[in-house]
Amino acid sequence: xxxxxxxxxxxxxxxxxxxxxxxxxxxxxxxxxxxxxxxxxxxxxxxxxxxxxxxxxxxxxxxxxxxxxxxxxxxxxxxxxxxxxxxxxxxxxxxxxxxxxxxxxxxxxxxxxxxxxxxxxxxxxxxxxxxxxxxxxxxxxxxxxxxxxxxxxxxxxxxxxxxxxxxxxxxxxxxxxxxxxxxxxxxxxxxxxxxxxxxxxxxxxxxxxxxxxxxxxxxxxxxxxxxxxxxxxxxxxxxxxxxxxxxxxxxxxxxxxxxxxxxxxxxxxxxxxxxxxxxxxxxxxxxxxxxxxxxxxxxxxxxxxxxxxxxxxxxxxxxxxxxxxxxxxxxxxxxxxxxxxxxxxxxxxxxxxxxxxxxxxxxxxxxx
Amino acid sequence: xxxxxxxxxxxxxxxxxxxxxxxxxxxxxxxxxxxxxxxxxxxxxxxxxxxxxxxxxxxxxxxxxxxxxxxxxxxxxxxxxxxxxxxxxxxxxxxxxxxxxxxxxxxxxxxxxxxxxxxxxxxxxxxxxxxxxxxxxxxxxxxxxxxxxxxxxxxxxxxxxxxxxxxxxxxxxxxxxxxxxxxxxxxxxxxxxxxxxxxxxxxxxxxxxxxxxxxxxxxxxxxxxxxxxxxxxxxxxxxxxxxxxxxxxxx
Numbered sequence: 001x002x003x004x005x006x007x008x009x010x011x012x013x014x015x016x017x018x019x020x021x022x023x024x025x026x027x028x029x030x031x032x033x034x035x036x037x038x039x040x041x042x043x044x045x046x047x048x049x050x051x052x053x054x055x056x057x058x059x060x061x062x063x064x065x066x067x068x069x070x071x072x073x074x075x076x077x078x079x080x081x082x083x084x085x086x087x088x089x090x091x092x093x094x095x096x097x098x099x100x101x102x103x104x105x106x107x108x109x110x111x112x113x114x115x116x117x118x119x120x121x122x123x124x125x126x127x128x129x130x131x132x133x134x135x136x137x138x139x140x141x142x143x144x145x146x147x148x149x150x151x152x153x154x155x156x157x158x159x160x161x162x163x164x165x166x167x168x169x170x171x172x173x174x175x176x177x178x179x180x181x182x183x184x185x186x187x188x189x190x191x192x193x194x195x196x197x198x199x200x201x202x203x204x205x206x207x208x209x210x211x212x213x214x215x216x217x218x219x220x221x222x223x224x225x226x227x228x229x230x231x232x233x234x235x236x237x238x239x240x241x242x243x244x245x246x247x248x249x250x251x252x253x254x255x256x257x258x259x260x261x262x263x264x265x266x267x268x269x270x271x272x273x274x275x276x277x278x279x280x281x282x283x284x285x286x287x288x289x290x291x292x293x294x295x296x297x298x299x300x301x302x303x304x305x306x307x308x309x310x311x312x313x314x315x316x317x318x319x320x321x322x323x324x325x326x327x328x329x330x331x332x333x334x335x336x337x338x339x340x341x342x343x344x345x346x347x348x349x350x351x352x353x354x355x356x357x358x359x360x361x362x363x364x365x366x367x368x
Numbered sequence: 369x370x371x372x373x374x375x376x377x378x379x380x381x382x383x384x385x386x387x388x389x390x391x392x393x394x395x396x397x398x399x400x401x402x403x404x405x406x407x408x409x410x411x412x413x414x415x416x417x418x419x420x421x422x423x424x425x426x427x428x429x430x431x432x433x434x435x436x437x438x439x440x441x442x443x444x445x446x447x448x449x450x451x452x453x454x455x456x457x458x459x460x461x462x463x464x465x466x467x468x469x470x471x472x473x474x475x476x477x478x479x480x481x482x483x484x485x486x487x488x489x490x491x492x493x494x495x496x497x498x499x500x501x502x503x504x505x506x507x508x509x510x511x512x513x514x515x516x517x518x519x520x521x522x523x524x525x526x527x528x529x530x531x532x533x534x535x536x537x538x539x540x541x542x543x544x545x546x547x548x549x550x551x552x553x554x555x556x557x558x559x560x561x562x563x564x565x566x567x568x569x570x571x572x573x574x575x576x577x578x579x580x581x582x583x584x585x586x587x588x589x590x591x592x593x594x595x596x597x598x599x600x601x602x603x604x605x606x607x608x609x610x611x612x613x614x615x616x617x618x619x
Contacts, residue, residue, distance in 0.1 A: 210483035211472045214461070218469055221458035228456045229470040230441040288460035 035281055035297045038326070039304065046308035053311045057188050067303040068196035069258065072251045073274045074281075074295040075203035076131075076244030081278055082207075083240055084220045084287025085145040089134060090248040091270035092156035097126035098252035098262045099160045099169060106171035116176040123253040124246050130156055131245020135238030153271065160264055168262045181257035192254055199250060203243075204292040216240060220287025276323055277302060280330045286338060301326065371396040371566045372417070372535060377426035379412050386412040387423070388590030394535055394566040399557060401569045401577040401598070404587035405610050410570050413587065414537050417568075418450045419443030430534070447533030453540045455524040459513025463505050463523045464494045466512055467530055497530040498522070501559050518549030525556045535566040542576060554580045574603040586610055 046054040053059060073090050080087045101123035108115045130152060137148040183191045207213035215236055219226050226233055255263055281298025283290025305319040370393040379387040387409045394400050404410045415421040417428065419437030428435050430446055437443040440450075457466050464487075473489045474480035491508060498505050503522035505515075512520055521541065528536045538557065542550040557580055561567045571577050577584060578598050586594040586609045594609045607613075 206483075209485075211474065211485050212483050214465060214472065214485070215470070217460055218458045218465075221460040222456070224454075225456035225458050225469065228440060228450075228452065230439075230444070231470045288458065 035294060035301070039297050039301055042301065042304050042308060046304070046312065050308075050311045054308060059307060059311070061188050061190060063300075063303050063307050064193045065190050065258070066307075067300050068190075068192045069251045069254050070270070070274055070277065070299045070303070071196045071296055072199050072247050072254060073270065074278050074299045075199055075292060076247035077271075077274050077278050078203070078281075078283050078290050078292055078295045079207065079216055079240045080145070080244045081275070081283045081285060082216050082220045082287060082290045083237060084223075084285070085138060085237070085240070086149060086275065086285075087134065087145070087241065087244045088149040088271045088275075089130060089152040089156055090244060090251075090274060091267035092153045092160070093127050093130045093245055093248035094252040094255060094270065095262065095264050095267050096130065096156040096160045096252075097123040097249040098256050099164055099264070100126045101249075101253055102169040102172060102256055102262050103163070105173055105176075106169060110171040110173050111175075112173060113175055116173045116180075119173070119176070119256070120250075120253050123249040125249070127245040127247070127249020127252065128242050129245065130248070131242035132238060134245065135241030138241060139234040139237040157264075157268075160262075164262070164264065166264065168264055170261045172256055172260055176257045177260045180254065181260065192258060195250075195254065199247065200292055200296060203247075207292055212236075212239075217288055220284075220289075222288075273302065273323075274299065276327045279334075280323075280326050282330070282334075284334050284338075285331065286334070289334075298330075370394060371431060373429045374413070374417065375427045375429075377413065377416060377428075378424045379409075379416060379421065380424065385590050387416075387426075389426075390587060390590055391592045392417070392585060393595070394568055395583070396534070396566045397561060397564045398582040399561050399567045399569055399580050401571060401581035401584040402587065403571065403574075403577060403584060403606060403610060407589075408587040408610070409590045410587055411539070414450070414539060414568070414570060417443070417535075418448060418537055444531065447531075448535045448537075449528035449532035450537040450539065451524050451528045451541055453543060455520055457512050457520055457524055460511050462507075462509050462511060463498075463526075464491050464508050466523055467494050467497065467527045469527075471531070493530075494526075497526050501526050501529055501556055503556065516549075517545055518552055521545060521549065521553055522556065525553065525560070529556075529560050529563070529565070532560075532565055535568065536560055537568045537570070539570050540572065541569070542571070542573065550576070574606050577606070578603065588612055 043054075073094065077087055077090060101119040104122045105115050105119040108118060134145075134148055134152055137143050137151075138145045141148075180191050180195065185191050185194045207216065215226070215231060218231065219233060219236060223233065277299035278290070278295045279285060279298070280301060281291070281294030281296070283295060283298075302319060302323045305322055306316050309316045309318055372392075372394040374390070374392040377387045377390045377392070378385075386407075390409055390413060392402070392413055402410050402413065412421065416423045417437070419440040419442050422436075422438065428437075435446060437446070437448075458469065461469070468490050473486045473493075475484045475486045480486075494508060497503075501522075503526045505519055505522050505526070507515075512523055515523075525538075525541070541553050541557070545553060554576065557567055557569065561582075569577065569581055578601060581598045584594075584596045584598050584601065584606065585592055586596065586606070588610065593612075596605070596609070
């Protein structure tokens with residue numbers, strides 16, 4: 001009786017001494033730090049090899065713009081993957097919402113801010129509707145997310161083609177293209193990037209600081225535990241898929257602004273690229289682990305590689321090869337970590353192990 | 369009067385009769401062990417009383433009031449918690465987050481409405497709960513998944529103890545634990561009992577039951593066949609009653 005009490009009091013002492021965890025620790029707890037090093041290494045190498053071309057304001061601006069749409073998509077995908085789900089439909093939802101948004105803006109005369117903002121609202125609502133459908137099928141109908149979103153991936157793109165006859169829409173308000181697509185907030189900081197950063201900020205706050213975010217992790221970590229304590233699983237999953245739909249809608253609107261048209265045929269590989277980036281950024285496909293920050297870094301890597309390879313004269317297809325290797329490596333590390341965790345505690349508190357450890361070594365000796 | 373009384377509980381699964389008019393009593397501030405062979409109806413009884421499953425016939429009274437738990441949330445709202453065999457913890461969350469899973473404290477004001485949590489309050493209260501139980505949780509900011517089996521168990525027990533005002537069910541809490549951790553868990557169970565909570569222990573380990581329980585109720589083939597004071601019992605007697613051997617010998 002006295003012995004356990006003593007150890008437990010030491011435990012409490014440790015517990016009270018342990019500092020309250022900061023937001024920064026919360027973020028770096030994920031494997032994102034290693035990924036930051038990978039990104040920095042790539043940037044340094046390209047900068048050294050071609051300082052005049054790579055490390056220029058023009059090129060960095062281009063990299064950020066190219067990454068911004070992927071990053072916005074990555075926010076929603078991060079939420080989904082943390083719940084141990086997947087969303088393959090984001091590329092098609094992007095196309096579908098941009099088509100609907102462009103049609104509405106075209107019908108309104110394709111002029112002025114009011115039209116552009118109505119277009120934004122339409123894109124967000126359309127995206128949310130696809131997310132609602134995905135979430136409903138995953139949560140209520142219990143169809144695996146891979147199949148649900150594979151289905152809606154085909155359906156959304158198919159419908160977009162049916163609606164447009166497969167021809168891209170070009171009627172876009174000039175302000176949208178000039179200000180959102182090409183404008184800068186200040187100096188050389190593009191509005192598109194500011195928008196993506198703002199979306200990341202919102203996504204990061206929701207995921208890392210709110211009860212909603214914590215529940216998202218909990219569902220991915222152990223759905224059965226959540227069910228037993230009465231978490232409203234269905235509702236939560238539907239909302240998570242809706243977030244992914246909404247970010248796809250936002251990305252659709254941003255892509256209209258950037259390309260001055262819809263991009264019906266150009267998004268077939270987008271979901272795979274985004275999922276790869278999010279996973280490279282440390283979000284676990286098994287659920288319960290991940291961060292917006294990690295996803296941003298993970299999505300910057302392919303864009304930086306592509307830009308860098310072109311500049312140093314390596315065929316840019318190599319980017320796909322390198323990303324493939326990174327992706328497998330990231331999942332390998334994650335899966336190793338899970339196996340380790342399943343085998344038991346990595347750190348063994350010595351004070352508890354005195355008796356047990358002796359017993360074990362004694363047994364070993366006895367056996368041999 | 370007992371804290372909780374279950375009378376004439378009947379529950380069937382197709383043609384299998386899991387509970388066949390079983391009774392069960394839980395006393396406040398006591399450890400009540402529920403034992404029985406496989407298929408005797410222990411799990412079904414616990415599932416019914418914790419709201420996971422419903423009974424077909426019978427009556428449950430809590431503090432003299434008739435109650436029906438349609439779901440676990442209903443049981444929890446009456447101050448009844450369960451420590452599951454698999455612990456039902458989220459391995460990626462830390463002990464505080466697990467303790468407050470789905471019951472997070474929100475901040476006051478607008479931030480609270482937006483879903484921001486009062487992590488400091490949650491943490492302070494958790495420290496209180498762990499201290500109160502003498503639980504061996506060493507780090508409050510590390511994922512539970514990195515902790516030892518004993519520490520995980522402590523978190524699971526503390527969670528139930530933090531929220532239960534009346535009854536806690538322990539479903540084979542020591543099945544996966546070593547000697548030291550088992551002693552710790554039994555210690556936790558005693559502390560919970562000393563707070564005046566009715567503790568129900570389901571266990572296959574007779575020595576453990578005799579060590580920690582005040583009374584032992586035995587189920588066989590869906591009925592309660594004996595209520596025994598553990599102070600004047602033995603492993604042989606318990607096994608005898610469980611298997612029905614003792615009856616035959618007496619007959």
